[in-house]
Amino acid sequence: MRITLHIWRQKGPHDAGRLVTYEVPDASPEMSFLEMLDVLNERLTAKGEEPVAFDHDCREGICGTCGVVINGIPHGPRAATTTCQLHMRSFRDGDHLTCEPWRARAFPVIRDLAVDRSAFDRIVEAGGFIGVNTGSAPDGNSIPIPKKTADLSMDAAACIGCGACVAACPNASAMLFVAAKISHLGLLPQGQPERFDRAAKMVARMDGEGFGNCTNTRECEAACPKEIGVEFIARMNRDFLRAGVADRPEKATAGGA
Amino acid sequence: MGGTSTCWVRQLFLSSIGKKSVMAVTGLVLFGFVVGHLVGNLQVFIPDDGKKLNAYAAFLKANAGVLWGARIVLLAALLAHVGIAILLALENRGARPVAYRVKTYREASYAARTMIISGPLILLYVVYHLLHFTWGTVHPSFNHDDVYHNVITGFQQPAASAVYIVAMALLGLHLFHGLWSMCQSLGVNHPKYNALLRAGSAAVASAITIGYIAIPVAVMAKLLK
Ligand code: FES
Numbered sequence: 001m002r003i004t005l006h007i008w009r010q011k012g013p014h015d016a017g018r019l020v021t022y023e024v025p026d027a028s029p030e031m032s033f034l035e036m037l038d039v040l041n042e043r044l045t046a047k048g049e050e051p052v053a054f055d056h057d058c059r060e061g062i063c064g065t066c067g068v069v070i071n072g073i074p075h076g077p078r079a080a081t082t083t084c085q086l087h088m089r090s091f092r093d094g095d096h097l098t099c100e101p102w103r104a105r106a107f108p109v110i111r112d113l114a115v116d117r118s119a120f121d122r123i124v125e126a127g128g129f130i131g132v133n134t135g136s137a138p139d140g141n142s143i144p145i146p147k148k149t150a151d152l153s154m155d156a157a158a159c160i161g162c163g164a165c166v167a168a169c170p171n172a173s174a175m176l177f178v179a180a181k182i183s184h185l186g187l188l189p190q191g192q193p194e195r196f197d198r199a200a201k202m203v204a205r206m207d208g209e210g211f212g213n214c215t216n217t218r219e220c221e222a223a224c225p226k227e228i229g230v231e232f233i234a235r236m237n238r239d240f241l242r243a244g245v246a247d248r249p250e251k252a253t254a255g256g257a
Numbered sequence: 258m259g260g261t262s263t264c265w266v267r268q269l270f271l272s273s274i275g276k277k278s279v280m281a282v283t284g285l286v287l288f289g290f291v292v293g294h295l296v297g298n299l300q301v302f303i304p305d306d307g308k309k310l311n312a313y314a315a316f317l318k319a320n321a322g323v324l325w326g327a328r329i330v331l332l333a334a335l336l337a338h339v340g341i342a343i344l345l346a347l348e349n350r351g352a353r354p355v356a357y358r359v360k361t362y363r364e365a366s367y368a369a370r371t372m373i374i375s376g377p378l379i380l381l382y383v384v385y386h387l388l389h390f391t392w393g394t395v396h397p398s399f400n401h402d403d404v405y406h407n408v409i410t411g412f413q414q415p416a417a418s419a420v421y422i423v424a425m426a427l428l429g430l431h432l433f434h435g436l437w438s439m440c441q442s443l444g445v446n447h448p449k450y451n452a453l454l455r456a457g458s459a460a461v462a463s464a465i466t467i468g469y470i471a472i473p474v475a476v477m478a479k480l481l482k
Binding site for chain 2: 006098105106175204206212213218233236238240245249
């Protein structure tokens with residue numbers, strides 16, 4: 001199949017960037033989208049041109065490293081699919097594909113299609129963990145957790161942190177990511193002690209990173225390769241508002257021995 | 258919020274979720290007014306040549322304390338709603354400095370994507386509406402004590418009726434996204450009643466638009482004289 005690519009080329013964070021057109025006249029429907037880019041890059045390298053930089057690692061849809069906005073849709077047209085799991089059979093012979101990086105102030109472009117998503121790491125560092133030593137594995141069922149709760153927590157924990165939610169949001173908001181991270185811990189007993197503090201801290205960090213504000217358009221939900229729903233954003237809003245209204249301020253005086 | 262207690266209010270309301278909740282709560286107040294105002298207005302259809310409607314208007318004027326209390330709450334809600342909307346719009350614009358060359362929407366409704374256009378247009382309309390029916394400045398034959406007369410003669414002008422009909426369609430659009438969004442922002446989202454919330458928002462938004470539009474349409478169709 002013949003594919004015409006319009007790829008965003010940007011030499012570095014301060015370059016303005018532009019779309020450059022490339023032809024791949026012999027793409028196979030069995031190729032993954034990234035393999036098709038590999039073929040293009042081999043040819044560019046052979047011609048002495050700079051290959052297209054793009055993020056990838058596991059190529060099996062579990063690490064969250066890959067991500068290209070294809071014709072205006074993060075991770076391309078297939079639902080619940082990362083860019084690395086997208087195959088050329090999802091397109092038609094003769095298609096024109098515009099390939100752009102995730103676009104957000106908080107995700108600066110490193111080069112071409114590769115962006116810096118360390119803002120997500122800093123949000124997790126702000127509270128996306130359980131701050132006690134968990135010790136060795138507990139006995140099975142020693143902490144009872146209803147199946148429904150475990151499932152819901154697992155749905156949130158499916159987030160691979162790819163950032164497609166930010167890329168899809170008309171406001172470049174990171175609420176779905178942060179909501180998923182807050183929820184998968186906040187739903188479980190081990191996450192309870194820090195539940196409201198966690199929500200407050202992670203949201204504050206998110207705001208500080210320069211992400212936009214959610215306007216409930218639900219574009220994030222449609223783009224999420226792990227099908228995480230905006231229900232978790234509502235849950236985060238509840239936790240955050242409760243933290244803001246009802247949490248006791250920390251005592252200013254130092255206590256303890 | 259842990260940390261300093263002195264500015265927790267500021268911290269809460271200037272956070273992204275705090276701003277969303279202010280939009281939701283002020284939106285709810287304004288929605289309450291839209292419903293109440295519609296119920297009051299629909300008295301125009303009582304076939305008594307406007308006696309009930311005029312009596313209702315006189316009743317409101319007679320209770321100046323309540324009327325002004327409500328007006329102040331509404332004005333405060335409006336100012337907060339508009340002010341934070343502007344702030345949010347500026348921040349959201351800043352959050353994506355380089356636009357996509359190609360952008361495809363999959364879930365976002367037309368209403369959701371145009372809140373920032375429907376909102377200011379409704380605000381312009383509110384100014385016109387006050388000049389038209391409250392102060393009478395742009396009304397052809399305004400009588401301070403005869404609301405029924407003002408409604409009939411006001412809507413007999415097709416241009417004025419057209420403004421109202423378009424504005425109420427915009428209000429319906431704004432509420433179609435706003436009502437569901439308000440619930441979501443305040444954390445009301447549950448698989449048991451999500452379908453109801455979405456359908457309910459659409460139904461209520463349509464009912465409000467139809468209810469308001471019925472008045473100029475009835476006047477122009479000479480059903481109300
Ligand atoms: S490369 Fe790991 S998810 Fe795509």
